[in-house]
Amino acid sequence: MFKKIPFRRIRWPGWVVLAAIGLSFLYGMTQLVEAIRFEPESNSGSPLTIDFKTDNENTDTYTMSIKIPVMENQHIKKPIQGWINDEKKAFLQEVKENKSQFGSGSRAHLVIQADSRKSAGDTIHILLHSYQLVDDVRGEEHVKTFTINTAEKKIVTLPDIMETSEEAVNMIQKRLPEHPGDKVQKAFQNPASWNWTLNNEALTLYFNGIDEAGPTEVQIPIHVILPYLKEKAAGALKVAGTSVEPGEKYVALTFDDGPDPDVTPRILKVLKDHDVHATFFMLGSQAEKYPDIAKEVAEAGHEIGNHSDHHKDLTKVRKEEMTQEVLASSRKIMSTTGQLPTVLRPPYGAINNEVEALAHDNGSTLILWSVDSLDWKNKNVNAIHSTVQKEMAPGAIILLHDVHSTTADALPGLLTMLEKEGYEFLTVSQLQSKLAVETASPFYGNMKKG
Structure with missing residues (x-):
């Protein structure tokens, strides 16, 4: 979500002073720097050159400051200029309809900013952000993006580089904050018209008209969106440590706090x-208390991880106690299961530099999660299913607990649901290997509850 521009809350005639200062600054910068030149590399022909110029207009009833991309290629220039003209036309029409408000120092304002961003391969993004204020209550904000293939010198839409199947659209839609369904459905009608940017870290989408406060921004990590990218687009991205091919849907199930004699x-x-094989992050004290159950987990072929000895927040104890919590648990798990855990999930997902250093010194990878089932909170089968389905995406690590009976109740339906959606299950280390991640740093984590 774009932050609201502070002057939105300034009432007349404060606008006049602020607008004058802003426009003076913009004019001075325009004189100082005639144009910002962006020359993306192209593998054929001359580079596509994009300059920017700022047009300012001041009248008794309104001000306009518009940063305009300038280029020779008319095929690309026309739709960009068309969008800017539409914003100006709508603004001027609203000024006309509200002309009785203006005069004696009261004016309406339109500001359009433009920015260029490098994307993957031979593509760049032009991002336009329009803000217009015609009354002193609230303004309107719109975002428009144009993605340009600089080699082929043409505009690219999202369906050109990504599968926009029902599954993909649903995955994106689930990541939106709660909004009225009709507004969301309208915004999602035509993926070819979506506003987006893509880099090696994430796909970012901008939806106008969903929230009255301004454009709604949805950022999807690259490992989540990668399976939906078309081969050429996926190949152009330099995704650090990623070897999952488009279309592969791998996830890892993890269970914390056990073993438990009834639930496990x-x-x-x-x-x-x-x-299905999963990863069980055991407490050393529980493994010691129920050695037969711990051994049964290992003999079934599941991965065993370390979840500390007594589930203490490792960031809130002395270094000596933190070390004891991890090493004592490791010894107890090794003694009962025959497996020396090489993955560590700190209780509550709480980490700091000392916890990271301890994991590194002991050859362990810190494992967090990307989907919290909330089984520890809801203890309800339907709620567990709904929460996981809403947050699910390829490459996810799902947080569950093998100490709640409702988790065991929910698991058959949860597995069936994910299997029907085409997901395959790996242990955390297998998923880590699949993604070629070799680090002791946190692996896929949202700091929620563990």
């Missing part, structure tokens, strides 16, 4: 029935 065996049976 039930979970093991469901996993066996579905031929």
Whole structure:
């Protein structure tokens, strides 16, 4: 979401002073720097040159400051200039309809900013941000993006580089904040008209008209969007440590706080029935208390991780106690399961430099999560299913707990639901290997609850 421009809350005639200062600054910068030149590399012909100029207009009833991309290629220039003209036309029409408000120092304002951003391969983005204020209550903001293939010198839409199937659209829509359904459905009608930017870290989408406060921004990490990208677009991205091919849908199930004598065996049976291997982040104290259950987990072929000895927040204890919590747990897990854990999930997902250093010194990778099932909070089968489905995406690590009976109740339906959606299950280390991540730093984490 774009932050509101502070002067939105300034009432007349404060606008006049602020607008004068802003326009003077823009004019001075325009004189100082005649144009900002952006010359993306092209593998054929001359580079596509994009300059920017700022047009200012002051009248008794309004001010306009518009930064305009300037280029020779008319095929690209025409739709960009067309959008700017439409914004100006709508603004001037609204000024006309509200002309009785203006005069004696009261004016309407239109500001359009333009920016260029490098994307993948031979593409760049032109991002236009329009802000217009015609009364002293609130302004209107709009975002428009144009993605340009500089080699072929043409505008690219999202469906040109990404599958916009129902599954992909639903995945994106689930990441929106709650809004009235009719506004969301209208905004999602035509993926070819969506406003977006793409880089090696994320796909960012900008939706106008959903929220009255301004454009709604949705940012999707690159590892989530990669399976939906078309081969050429995926190949152009330099995604650090990624070897998952487009279309592959791998996820990891993880279980914390066990083993538990009642719940863990039930979970093991469901996993066996579905031929799924998971990662169990055990507490050393629990493994010591229920050694037969811990051993059963390991013998079933599941990965064993370290979740500390007594589930203490490692960032809130002395270094000596933090070290003891991790090493004692590791010894107890090794003694009962025969596996030396090489993945560590700190309780509550709480980390700091000392926790990272401890993991590194002991050859462990810190593992957090990207989907919190909230089974620890809701303890309701339908709620668990709904929460996971809403947050689900390829490459996810799902947080569950093998100490709640409702988690065992929910697991059969959860696995069936994800299997129907085409997901395959890996252990955390297998997923880490699949994504070619070699680091002791946190792997896929949202600091929620663990």
